[in-house]
Amino acid sequence: MQMKHVLNAAEMKQQNEKKVLDQIRIRPIPRIEIARNIGLTRAAVSVLANQLIDQGILMEGQAVSGKKGRHSVELMLNPDTYFMVGVDLARDDCTLGIVDFAGRIREIRKLRFDGSKKDAGEALEKLSGCLAALLEAHTCPGRLLGIGITAPGPLDVRQGVILNPPNFPLWHHCAIADAFARRFSCFTVLENNAKALALAEKYYGIGARFSDYISLVVDTGIGGGIMLEGRLYEGAHGFGSDFGHISLDMNGKRCSCGNRGCAELYGAMPNILAQARKLDAGLNSWRQVVDGAEAGQENALKILELEAGYLGALITNIANIFDIGTVILAGDIAYHGELITRRIEEIVNGQFIGRQVSRVSVYPSKMPEHANVLACANLVMEAFSRKQISLE
Numbered sequence: 001m002q003m004k005h006v007l008n009a010a011e012m013k014q015q016n017e018k019k020v021l022d023q024i025r026i027r028p029i030p031r032i033e034i035a036r037n038i039g040l041t042r043a044a045v046s047v048l049a050n051q052l053i054d055q056g057i058l059m060e061g062q063a064v065s066g067k068k069g070r071h072s073v074e075l076m077l078n079p080d081t082y083f084m085v086g087v088d089l090a091r092d093d094c095t096l097g098i099v100d101f102a103g104r105i106r107e108i109r110k111l112r113f114d115g116s117k118k119d120a121g122e123a124l125e126k127l128s129g130c131l132a133a134l135l136e137a138h139t140c141p142g143r144l145l146g147i148g149i150t151a152p153g154p155l156d157v158r159q160g161v162i163l164n165p166p167n168f169p170l171w172h173h174c175a176i177a178d179a180f181a182r183r184f185s186c187f188t189v190l191e192n193n194a195k196a197l198a199l200a201e202k203y204y205g206i207g208a209r210f211s212d213y214i215s216l217v218v219d220t221g222i223g224g225g226i227m228l229e230g231r232l233y234e235g236a237h238g239f240g241s242d243f244g245h246i247s248l249d250m251n252g253k254r255c256s257c258g259n260r261g262c263a264e265l266y267g268a269m270p271n272i273l274a275q276a277r278k279l280d281a282g283l284n285s286w287r288q289v290v291d292g293a294e295a296g297q298e299n300a301l302k303i304l305e306l307e308a309g310y311l312g313a314l315i316t317n318i319a320n321i322f323d324i325g326t327v328i329l330a331g332d333i334a335y336h337g338e339l340i341t342r343r344i345e346e347i348v349n350g351q352f353i354g355r356q357v358s359r360v361s362v363y364p365s366k367m368p369e370h371a372n373v374l375a376c377a378n379l380v381m382e383a384f385s386r387k388q389i390s391l392e
């Protein structure tokens with residue numbers, strides 16, 4: 001039998017500090033509201049907050065009037081203390097940016113690569129050079145807190161190594177986190193892009209409203225992340241939540257992962273758009289499909305219905321496993337996402353096993369522009385709030 005770990009005073013303080021920081025990462029908020037949200041006394045929140053203010057991590061913002069006309073001062077992250085770097089690797093390019101401690105993107109750069117090549121050494125050199133130039137030229141105040149890197153999986157997140165993601169030969173077996181840690185002498189973290197986005201949804205998207213949700217990213221592939229009690233589910237070895245590789249047809253086409261009939265073979269953008277073009281050569285992008293469907297075009301509506309069917313089947317599987325009432329759709333699929341999410345909700349709520357007592361709600365993500373870079377930087381923020389970064 002496993003013994004329940006009882007927190008000592010220091011661990012309790014650290015946990016409470018994380019809770020306070022989590023509230024402020026979502027938005028500027030007065031002490032009294034934090035106390036209410038996390039179930040601590042206002043005095044306890046004040047002690048923790050004042051220590052964080054003394055350390056330069058938090059600052060006081062404007063006074064807001066609360067109930068009974070009382071004024072309280074909002075607490076916010078001090079953007080001048082630290083900044084983070086985000087690096088999001090895709091097959092043929094990379095987006096890198098500087099994000100200030102308050103979560104605002106200050107610089108963005110895009111770097112192109114020949115993704116069909118197999119030369120991680122050369123690509124790493126080019127990327128490091130670009131990052132060094134960015135760090136030289138940037139105008140963000142404060143000190144570099146760390147570098148957050150995301151890529152498609154499979155990854156060895158513990159070792160910070162990109163393994164062998166399909167259609168991603170350039171970066172195969174690249175120990176990118178270590179290389180950056182050495183070159184830039186800072187904390188680095190590597191995470192699956194979809195899982196990083198799921199976590200960022202809590203702080204910058206609509207995820208703050210829910211303690212449990214599934215984030216499903218539908219673009220060139222299908223990925224996802226699982227948030228349970230406000231925490232990203234990491235899996236026993238850093239894998240898991242690879243929803244795109246749930247099979248919808250055991251006799252279907254062979255997938256690059258080794259399984260057959262995986263959901264992303266049908267529902268990922270390149271695949272649904274290939275079907276769209278067969279029907280109508282004018283349907284070349286998901287935006288065109290959605291715009292057409294909103295205008296009532298028959299072929300566009302058929303494709304939207306087909307995609308809703310694939311994602312409906314996939315989300316039914318997910319709902320049957322997790323019994324979670326909230327799914328957030330991100331990536332290309334989120335464009336004017338209300339139409340498809342409504343249809344997916346109808347499908348899922350007509351067939352998942354718990355439908356007599358609960359409902360699954362599906363929302364399009366509302367993350368700001370450059371959500372991918374924000375999600376990278378947010379990994380560093382998360383490590384900081386968990387006291388995983390040593391700053392001396």
Ligand SMILES: [Zn+2]
Binds near residue numbers: 244246256257258
């Ligand atoms: Zn697969």
